[in-house]
Amino acid sequence: MTLREELQRRQFWRALLAEVLGSLVFVSAVLGSSVPGPGGDLATGGPLYPALAAGMVAVSLGHCFGEISGAQMNPAVTLAFLATRRIDLLKAGAYILAQCLGATLGAGILYLALPLKSAAECYVNKVSSEGNAGQALGMEALATFQLVFTIFSVEEQRRREGAEPGNLAIGFSLGAGVLFAGRFSGGSMNPARSLGPAIITGIWEHHWVYWIGPVLGAILAGVSHEFFFAAGASRHKLLACLTCKDVEMVETASVSRSSLSTVTQTAVRAKQANKHDHN
Structure with missing residues (x-):
């Protein structure tokens, strides 16, 4: 599909709007859960409240926008899908711009609602004073790896079974x-x-950590799942991705061969069982 044809599709713009709105709601929920508690204590609840907010809003947004845009709402996830050729470059770039726009709008709305603007400092991800940027980078990569690996596993199960078990x-x-x-x-x-x-706040300290870490972890998770752990993983599929061939066609052929092999093995076992019973 050409660039002009893609831009003329209503589904394309619906997906972009879903990514903007989803990112806005997600960031608003996570930042809202980080607002200082009574007495101005920024550490009230620690990471528990943001963790609960992030998990619950991700489940709800998956149901709302999963069928429209995939409810990615995360540039790292989008780049992982691009690296495994699940989406094309145009859609990936448009999704990332939409996600960043939605996140900025969400942060801006919460900032305007704050009675004390100084409290907005708690919105910004910061490297722990007890650690360093390298440790934070490693933790972001590890945390994103397990998240994106779960997303790819859920997507594979949906493709095979057509069920909806994975948002939780x-x-x-x-x-x-x-x-x-x-x-x-x-x-x-x-x-x-x-x-x-x-x-919104103008605080950019160690901001590079929160791009390199998640993107690195996400791409490693996507590639390792698609080409080593997925049911259709194979050397031919990896070579197809590296040589810009049709990955889906190779994957379909691989799954078909696997299904044929399973049917053949089942028939052989049944034949041996019948022969044993006859004897």
């Missing part, structure tokens, strides 16, 4: 990532979630 798993994975990385880096796992508050 993604929500749990996101909440767990915020909990175990929150003390070190804030548990962003989402460059747009970090970019929006940085634009």
Whole structure:
């Protein structure tokens, strides 16, 4: 499909609007849960409230926008889909712009609602004073890896079974990532979630950590799942991706061969069982 044809499709613009609105709601929910409690204590609840908010809103947004745009709402997730050729370059670039716009709008709305503007500093992901940027980078990469691996596993199950069991798993994975990385880096796992508050507050300290870490972890998770752990994973599929061939065609052929092999093995077992019973 050409660029002009893609831009003329109503579905394309619906998906972009879904990513803007989804990112706005997601960032608003996470930042709202980080608002200082009574007495101005910024540490009230620690990372627990943001983790619960992130997990629950991810589940609800998955139901709202999953069929429209995939409810990605995260540039790292989008780049992982691009790296595994699940989406094309045009759609990936448009999704990332929409996600960053939605995140910035969400952070801006929350900033305008704050009675004390100084409290907006708690919105910005920061490297722990007890650690360093390298440790925060590693935690962001690890947390995003487990999140994106879960997303790819859920997507594979949906393609094979056509069911809708995975939004809860993604929500749990996101909440767990915020909990175990929150003390070190804030548990962003989402460059747009970090970019929006940085634009609104003007605080850019160690901002590169929240792009490189999540993107690295997401791409590693997507590639490892698609080409090593998925049911249709094969050397031919990896070579097809590296040589810009049709990955879906190779995957379909691989699954077909696997299904044929399973049918053949089942027939052989049945024949041996009948022969044994006859004897």
